[in-house]
Amino acid sequence: MNRQNPFLSAWWRDLDDHEARFDMPSVYQADLLKRAGEILADGIVDELEHFSMCELVRAATSHAIEEKASDYVQPNGQYQLLDGNGQIAGRMDGYGIYLGDGVGIYNRAIARRGADRFRVIGFGLGTTIGCICGQNFNQIGLPPLRLHLVAYRVNGELIPA
Structure with missing residues (x-):
């Protein structure tokens, strides 16, 4: 496969576009499959190479969809943070993460979306202390805490999970 061809180089570059793959997986897949067909029709690749390109697109899209499902956290959910023994180590709601008793500036963190596709957690001025990965x-440097959904808000009303 000659990756020096500008159309093929652009296709490989777009295959590695993680943001497009995670944000719009169906559009990402449809676009790359269509372009792979055009690259085949133009004689840039043979049928076997085209088949491999299509398999790569389908695998990357399936992976993105599976990752998004496991990374899903209810935005209106209220969670208990459980340690390895099942003991409550804190809580998380739509406003932040509260470790320990949740009192004091250093016990409260805010969540934001990071480029690495995980939800990055930071204190006040953005010091990274960890990430949400799946549930x-x-x-950083501490054992993971499991998220346990206990309630969620619907129209301002708290509904037990």
């Missing part, structure tokens, strides 16, 4: 809050 775990992974603290």
Whole structure:
């Protein structure tokens, strides 16, 4: 496969576009499959190479969809943070993460979306202390805490999970 061709180089570059793959997986897949067909029709690749390109697109899209499902955290959910023994180590709601008793500036963190596709957690001025990966809050240098959904808000009303 000659990756020096500008159309093929652009296709490989777009295959590695993680933001497009995670934000719009169906559009990402449809676009790359269509372009792979055009690259085949133009004779840039043979049928076997085209088949491999299509398989790569489908695998990357499936991976993105699976990752998004496991990374899902209810935005209106209220969670308990449980340690390895099942003991409550803190809580998380739509406003932040509260470790320990949740009192004091250093016990409250805010969540934001990071480029690495995980939810990055930071204190005040953005010091990174961990990330949400799937249903775990992974603290830097500490054991992970499991997220346990206990309630969520619907129209301002708290509904037990």
